[in-house]
Amino acid sequence: MATVSLKSINKWFDSSQVLYDISIDIEDKEFVVFVGPSGCGKTTLLRIVAGLEDVSSGEVEIDGIDVSSAHPIERGISMVFQSYALYPHLSVFENIAFPLRVAKTPKAKLQEMVMRAADILRLTDRLEHKPGQLSGGQRQRVAIGRSIVRQPKVFLFDEPLSNLDAALRGEMRVELSKLHKSLNATMIYVTHDQVEAMTMADRIMVLSEGKLEQFGTPMDLYHHPKTKFVAGFIGHPKMNFLTASCLSIDSDGVKVELPAIGKQLLPVEPIKVNQGEELEVGVRPEDLMLSETGKGLPLKVDVLERLGGSTLVYGSLDKYPNFCAMLQGDANVREGELVNLDVKPASFHVFDSNGNAMKRREVPEILK
Missing domain, CATH: 2.40.50.140 (Nucleic acid-binding proteins)
Structure with missing residues (x-):
């Protein structure tokens, strides 16, 4: 497999800039998810990695080699799209085998590679079926099988589960996670669904309006969001936000005036804020509990x-x-x-007027 490095990627469409100075390093065999709302630039960035879009400035490196100007076929990548893009007149076997036939792979080798992919994806009893005879999940597995036989350095997935119903999406999330472990592959996956990102990724890149908001592990993004945007995007149901006034700052944290509950000392590492400045205080729905004292929010x-x-x-x-x-x-x-x-003071997240987070001091053991 391979490493992938994006170095200061910028992209313009005519006079409109859609990606701003994106730089990340993806490790060998890592599963990385690009996530963000519609129009944030995640699919454009994936297409730049694939070579389907030109980069306006910056570099794409695969295994340390600059492939920014290389044709897609020269990059050693394979891409699975939102639409399955299967040939309806061909069997499952022939759909999976198609890129091998184009490459004039010897018959015995072709048979071996298709059967291996079918076995990994549990399609061996469907090889003679046509796509029209398959469920949505099975069709998506055929599309993935076609990628597997190409033996790419990097697998790219562009919202592959968005056409499936909720139950099938849940099943396919598990299947893709198992596939990643089975293949020991480098995978880049695009989705607008933060549940897919949280459940499958080794690391997540959150994009907003073409800008990199945060790149880190799912638990790091959940417990230590760097911005208000990330805090509100990661987690379901969404984080609640309250406006608070900064009363004082000391070594113990930030004291604020919160609506409905008054003064509260929040154990965070304060960044530069002034007394009286308006802050945003967030609390996740799952951190709230019914009060046993009749007090609280x-x-x-x-x-x-x-x-x-x-x-x-x-x-x-x-x-x-x-x-x-x-x-x-x-x-x-x-x-x-x-x-x-009731809510514990340590459960609050605090953001300054620019939406930048103050790091929480008390976090779960898993992050220490």
Whole structure:
């Protein structure tokens, strides 16, 4: 397999810049996910790696070799698209074998490589079927099989699960993770779905409006988001945000005035902020719990979503109409009532007026 390095990648379409100085290093055998909302530039960046888009400035290196000007076929990559792009008149075997026939691979070798890919993807009992006889998940596995037989240095995936229903997406996430471990391959995967990113990636690159927001492990992005954007994008349900006033800063952290609960000392490492400055304070729904003392954040419950193992509670807190708490599935809460929520000070995330995070001091053992 191979390493991939992106060095100061910029991209313009006519007078519009869509990527801004993107630089990351992807390690050999690493599974990296590019994630972000629609229009953030993630697919354009993947196409630049593939050679399907020219880079306006910067370099793409694969295994230390500059391939910025190389034809896609010379880069040693294979790409799986959102659409399966299968030949409807060919069998599963012939679809997987197609790139090998184009390369004039000897018959015995071709047979061996197709059977190996089919075995990895559990398609051996479907080799004589046509694509129209397969489920969406099986068709996607055929498309992946066609990539496997090419034995690329790097696998590229462009939102390959977006055409599948929710249940199949969950199954295919597991299948792709198993495939990565089986092949020991370098993989770059594009998605707008942060659940796919969190569950499959070794590291995640979060993009917003063509700019790199953060590149790190799923747990690092979840517990130590560097910006308010990353904090709000990673995690489901989304993080709640409250506006707070900075009262003081000392070695213990930042003391703020929070709506509904008043003064609170938050254990973070402060960056340069001034007394009286407005800050954004975030708390994840899963970090909230029903108060046993009748004190805490007062939430007027508007909507309940009972999910079995958990209950999502949406309501109004002070001037914030869509505040969310994730409680236990059997939580004794009713729509229309007022409940009080507890949260540990260490669970709060603090952001300055530019959206930059102050690092939290208390984190799970897994990050230490």
